[in-house]
Amino acid sequence: MSDIEKNPQGGRRLYGITALFDGPEKLVNAAAAVVKEGYKNYDAYSPYPIHGLDSAMKLKRTYIGAVTLIAGLTGASLLLLFAWWTNSIDYPLVIGGKPYFAWPSYIPLMFEMAVLFGAVSTVAALIMVWLGLPRNSHPLQDTEFMKKISDDGFGIAIEAKDSSFDEKQTKAFLEKLGAEKVELVYYETREISLKEAVLDPKFIGVIVVVAIATSGATYFGLNKMLLLRPWTSLSDQAKVLPETRSEFYPDGFAMRPPVNGTVARGELPYRYANNIPAAEKFMKNPVLPSKHVMELGQRDFNIYCSPCHGYFADGQSRLQGQFPVPPSLHIDSLRTAPDGLYYEVITNGFQGVMPSYARQIPRDERWAIVWYIRALQRAQNPPEVADAK
Amino acid sequence: MTTQQISTEKLRKLPESYGKLGWTLLIAGVVFTILSFVIDAKHASFGLTMTLVFVATVGVGSLFWVGVEYVSSAVWSTALRRPFEFLAGVIPFLIILALPLLLRMRTIFEWTHKSLLATDPAMVVKAPYLNIPFFLIRTVGVFALWWLFYYLIIRNSRNQDTSRDQQLTTKNVKLSAGFMPVFAVTLTLFSIDWLMSLTPNWFSTIFAVYVFSGSVLAAMAFGTLIIVKLNEKDRFPVKLTPDHYYNLGAFLFAFVVFWAYIQFSQFMLQWYGNLREETLYYIPRMHGSWAVVSIAVALAEFLIPFFLLVTKPAKMSPKRLVFVSVWLLAAHALDIYWMVMPVYDSKTAVFGVSEVAFILLSLGIILTVFAYKAKGNNMVPVGDPKLQRGLEFHI
Known part of the structure; x- marks a missing residue:
């Protein structure tokens, strides 16, 4: 922290040490060893879930599941509230001879909303946990380490802020564990500073401008531009509109009268109307x-x-x-x-x-x-x- | 990973209490059944129908799980297969259970009355299917097919214990693959004959799937109950891990949700369609004391077990699994009661000697057969090539 205060314009700062391992079994063993050594601020990375890694890391139960459950129940309840309010309070409507509050027909919708809310909230929560929002980047992003992880690597990163972290000792410890490649990872203090980039007025300004431009373009595109030629080719057809005169037929009517003496199917002439x-x-x-x-x-x-x-x-x-x-x-x-x-x-x-x-x-x-x-x-x-x- | 030793002394030694409890329940069940027939033969016939459905669904559901393990080449469940094989051992006895009912078909099945043909045109259309000779052929055929596949699959599995022949696994995979479509058709026939035809005018195309969901759920619950109980008391020949428990819990959870999905699909479509020939099933069940039973079924077989099983630690906790398994078996019994008994009395939900006999006899038959099979067979398939890998299973 002190570095940043001293030098707010820039400079590099140690984030931690990353180590790549050869295969998932070695990663599990290494993670167990890291826990045994007493490190707290570390994480293990792999391209796919590994059985037994969470128990080797002695991870506590994640709260992501609770987020999903609460968000799902919220979605279902909101839909029920919405359907109840619109269908039975604000504008009571009999549909299919059912009561105003026809709850069984809302259940599929409640299910859909539960899935939607649950899924979106889970993804949002995962992003928040990873980036620590409102921070919008992570020091490991775009490093060689992370590129390898997202391909075929298995690795551990120990952060410098850990109390038992020591640059030389930790490096030696990871090498002793059999790591293939041990690297120090630095980050630009300018990029990840105390001032969160998401709250930067410039960033917010750009978002506001983009929002206005997008909604404006949508409005003018759909409501104005589409009413100009040549987009009106479908509505600009040679046809006789109501209350206008046909140029094609001499009598000026667009509809042709039936031939004299014909009777339309299913109809019979009725001659005594109002008589x-x-x-x-x-x-x-x-x-x-x-x-x-x-x-x-x-x-x-x-x-x-x-x-x-x-x-x-x-x-x-x-x-x-x-x-x-x-x-x-x-x-x-x-x-x-x-x-x-x-x-x-x-x-x-x-x-x-x-x-x-x-x-x-x-x-x-x-x-x-x-x-x-x-x-x-x-x-x-x-x-x-x-x-x- | 170290190879796990199989405790040979526990292989064929089920705790005595299982057999004792089974026999006690069975004798009490038989006594109560006879008593119920003396008191009210019509009520007792419906009670015995529930017993048949309960025992058949648990039995053939267990055989389904055995078959699924072979077809999918599942490894994790190898050590857990035998309890399901033992549970499926009730299949040969189904015909004995059905015999008194076949003699009393006129009491149970409205469609056996010729007078119905004169007044109801729908029954005339259904007559080529719903007639006594064809019903008997189907019932015997269904039970015979189940018994045939039970006999073939279990024989191969048992022979493997001594011969250690890996070819037997391949044979059983083929047999199980053959059993799956047979199971689908026969369970459909069974559920139409013994449950849907109780209300002969009513029909629902999803009904067999509904019975299937309850059947495999009950079979899984019974298996889970016995496996977890034995393993926690250290009476199972091998040591199972919480990871095995997790899978059992996950299956229970999955089929709780599946059951609710199918039941709700059936209910909502018929409720929304509001056609006379469809709603006649739900109208009695939505009024009077049957409405209470309907809500109880929805709570017992979906809402409460859903929240009891939704978290990961819950699926791994032996206490929770035992509790939920017992709960789900009770829910399955309630579900069968909900399907059968409104036909006997559409006004009020009755509970009498016949219902007590239903519970005692169902559990008695299943437990006695289980204890008997466990005495003569190994509790784990010691000759199965997948066994050791199955014991090393990690989620």
């Missing part, structure tokens, strides 16, 4: 009554008609006066009205009070409803009773 008298006069129920038709009519009636008309078509609305209550379908004028009236009203609505149901109910089902209404009317006023009146 109840004509509908009453000319339309006959084309669907033959059967058990199936009656059940279909009952189902559709209960779904679409009963909210306003009541289950028995008596006008017992379930909507509690939020809409005008329709008349009972059992009054004489409606009971005697022809089928065409009902079909026309279902198809096109009635006087702006009842909407059209043409889009919800297919044509044959509308006729099935008419059959069902007829059945309801007969049930309320059987013909023999009506005749007796």
Whole structure:
């Protein structure tokens, strides 16, 4: 420390002594010997995990596992909180007929988040342990020793700050252990100084500038540049947009009308729209009554008609006066009205009070409803009773 | 590394207490089973079904571990193979256990009733599979195949003790490789026949995998319990290290997680799909006292053992391993109870003489067979060429 204070501009300082060994067994034996000698600030390096090295080094249990566990549980809890808040508190939404707080469907997401948080935190923790963040480099980086380790070397580095460290003795000790190559490693005090490089205003400034430049470039690239030629080639097509005139067809329309007299598949022309008298006069129920038709009519009636008309078509609305209550379908004028009236009203609505149901109910089902209404009317006023009146 | 001496006096000398405990449990189990049949024959039939499933899953799961060791040429577990071979020794007795149930099929299996065919079109479709003759053929076939592979593999392994013939290992590798697909198909048939068909309308394509996960977990737990107990009391012929323990613990941990993964996959898909023919399995299990059992199963077979085993020292600690093994065997029994008993009573989780008989008889059969096999065979495969390397195992 004192060197740095004396000479803050530069200078070399001893980091420690590195020793390379020939093979993993020798490394394990050497590590055990280093521990026996009483060294504390040292580490063993190898390209792959070696069985028994941790016990030879008498390593304490690492806390990386705890980091992973806590981060994983945090990730899972955060996702649960997020899903609970968004789905059941802030914007309650029924999805697939499930309760607002449908916890089983969150578990796969919680698992994913646990893995994500756990993995990223583990890597971050490993980098922190190795570099000692906010320090952003390590004296062994870019040394011949580390290059050999990341290839096929097995080595031990004893740091100079260890209390039992002595330049000559330690070197002799490592050589005696059978090390192939023992080297002193120095580092530039300028590089690793008391002032952490991560907190350097210049470094922070560059990061801020890069962040602004990146987000600015992204913004202008995606929101402005892509709307210029030639990137708009997909949207710049020869086509007729809504509310514009076609130059191609003489009549100015882009869509061609069907040939006269043709009928589209699945459609039949309906000539009595909003003309109840004509509908009453000319339309006959084309669907033959059967058990199936009656059940279909009952189902559709209960779904679409009963909210306003009541289950028995008596006008017992379930909507509690939020809409005008329709008349009972059992009054004489409606009971005697022809089928065409009902079909026309279902198809096109009635006087702006009842909407059209043409889009919800297919044509044959509308006729099935008419059959069902007829059945309801007969049930309320059987013909023999009506005749007796 | 020095060659470890194998203690010959301990090779064939299992502590007397194992056999005594086994016989005590077995006799008590038989007495309770007969008693339960006298009290309530229907309840007792379901109880005996649970016993059959427990004994079969532990037995064939152990044979699976033996096979896995050969197929993967695993070295570390060589010294631990014999206890699993002994546990697999229950396989020949499964047919005896199944016999009373085969005589009472109409009590256990709803699909045996002809009246169901008239009312349920799904049962008509399933009739070519779910009928009594084919069921009997499958049951006998499955048990026979298990017994065949058990007989061949264990015979080779035992002969190697005296002949020291390395070719026998190669033969067993081939046999085990053949056993793996047979095991997959037969365990699927077994789980469909004896567990899934209890609810004949219900189906789940992952169900056999679920039974598999519970089966190998229970087998590993039983093996771990015996191995660690013997080694800690210094009654195992060789000295096992914490590194061996670590692998046993890691397998327990892995299959605890696997079990939860499969159970949750099955539950979530059926819960989310919300189709009548799928949810009919879970609806009774999610209401009343069965809901408590369902939560207990999830806690017992996943959440609690997960945290008991998650750290490295826990997997190496003999005390923890013994505790977790016993815990997991209880969880496996609870799991089987959860699979079988809602069919007997879908309203309330019952506990009576039949359940006591289930626990006593299951443990009794397995322990008695284990003690019997351990008497006539070496506790470690002394002739296996991998044995010494396995003892030197380090993680």
